[in-house]
Amino acid sequence: MKSQPVFTISRHGDVLVAALNRDVGNFAEAQIVGEMNRLVERLKAAPVAGVVVDFEHAAYFGSTMLEALRLLWTHLRTAGSRLVLCCVSDVGHEILEVAHFDSVWPVSPTREEAIQVASGKADAAP
Amino acid sequence: MTRILIVDDSAMDRRLAGGLLDKREGWSTLFAADGLDALEQLELHVPDLVLTDMQMPRMNGLELVSAVRKEYPLIPVILMTAQGSEEIAVQALQAGAASYVPKRRLSHDLVDVVERVLDAAGQDRSFSRLMNRLTRAEAAFVLENDLTLIPSVVGYLQQEVAAMRFCDETERLRIGVALEEALLNAYYHGNLEVSSKLREEDHNAYYDLARDRAERPPWGDRRIHVYARFSPDETVYQIRDEGPGFDPTSLPDPTDPANLERPCGRGLLLMQTFMDQVTFNDTGNQVTMVKRRPEHNRDAEPAEAEG
Secondary structure (H helix, E strand, O other), X not given: OOOOOOEEEEEEOOEEEEEEOOOHHHXXXXXXXXXXXXXXXXXXXXXXXXXXXXXXXXXXXXXXHHHHHHHHHHHHHHHOOEEEEEOOOHHHHHHHHHOOHHHOOOEEOOHHHHHHHHHOOOOOOO | OEEEEEEOOOHHHHHHHHHHHXXXXXXXXXXXXXXXXXXXXXXXOOOOEEEEEOOOOOOOHHHHHHHHHHHXXXXXXXXXXXXXXXXXXXXXXXXXXXXXXXXXXXXXXXXXXXXXXXXXXHHHHHHHHHHHOOOOEEEEEEEEOOOOHHHHHHHHHHHHHHHOOOOOHHHHHHHHHHHHHHHHHXXXXXXXXXOHHHHHHOHHHHHHHHHHHHOOOOHHHOEEEEEEEEOOOEEEEEEEEOOOOOOHHHOOOOOOHHHOOOOOOHHHHXXXXXXXXXXXXXXXXXXXXXXEOOHHHOOOOOOOOOO
């Protein structure tokens, strides 16, 4: 049986949105990193202004997701694009803070705002 | 007396549902005009069940389901759905509504559905009261080194703390994160002996090596041992792998800005953040994590209907 994908990818102008389909704990580690690798390959072939990762359907995540985000961020930074997170739960915020990624990845409360930030049309909230 | 709160912005629909339920001996009805009004009523009189319309001003049925689930987890909510609101009804069921009745079938189905849901809720309350009186429980698993078992064992251990009302939902998630990290450490670094250093150099090579070793002895034959002890004051989790162990002090500090881009040590950091105590045995192949009952949750009984 084919497993459910980790991310649903959609394009909004010059921004890609990668929305988590459910809590990351339900997915195999290698699947998360594998899908992130494919996303990075897609971005290499067709660059965008930014990528939004939407956590609306994921109440929590762990070090595997942080590592996958770090891989994505490394690529986007090199390409001059932005990474923005949105709809992060309270526990998700804590996880980002603990790993000190809250200081490098903007987090928006809504997908719409995140798309604006990722496209460069709005500043990240302080 | 069983009390049922009926929430609908249509006075006629409130009267219709109320009329059907009031006929039943031992049931009485209360009324609210929308979700916010319902929450105010809930503060005054805790009902045994909430029956709500979906489309309402100020706070709709979906928002009300979420609020009731959060504040009054033992009170079931039944939806009254109109044609065209099926999609939002599905969302409400996913958010924790107990059941639904199409409005066009109220006169035929409502009493049966309410009765069924009240029976189930009574059993849940009884189970919850029992779990509040649990003084000690233990669980032990020996897992093949199989990644697909990890979410299941984490889910089971989370369910246990939830059933005991040991902590709130946020703490339950934190416990889940810490357990998952400990189990992944046991799988990758303990039993398969794949190092974070390799992931730092080439994350594809890291997963390729893990896949390869998972199929071959001795790595593939190793087990993960999980032990949990639950009591009202604390839960203790022990996770042991059958690998040679490691020195946890050898990990770089992931909070040091210089190490921000290195994929090492974040799992342990999350374990230490979300548990009250994390210790390793001398060989480093067994971690013991302790979570104490949060102070705000001590003596907390879940809201139950009176009577």
